[in-house]
Amino acid sequence: MALFEVAIYNELVKRAMQSGEPAAYSDDWADTRYIEVSARDEMDARxxxxxxxxxxxxxxxxGIGPA
Incomplete structure (x- = not known):
């Protein structure tokens, strides 16, 4: 298994923040977060x-790349 870094954000949170509406998740999800995951390959990580x-x-x- 290899370690991958996954860049992820939440589009619904981003839109809610732009329109001033409440979101289902923390406002932090409007920005890209980086998560490390152990997987066989990029498809498995995804x-x-x-x-x-x-x-x-x-x-x-x-995006997904090697960590």
Missing amino acids: RKVLAKYPKDKGFVIR
Whole structure:
């Protein structure tokens, strides 16, 4: 297994902050966060992150690379 760094943010939080509306998650999610995940390859890292931070909840992966 390799260690990957995943750049992720929440588009719904970003939009809510821009319009002054409350968001379902912390305002911190409007900015890119970096998460480390142990995975076989980049696709496996993406799968693991999206299982915890799903697209339908507004999460967007900006990039994945070696940690």
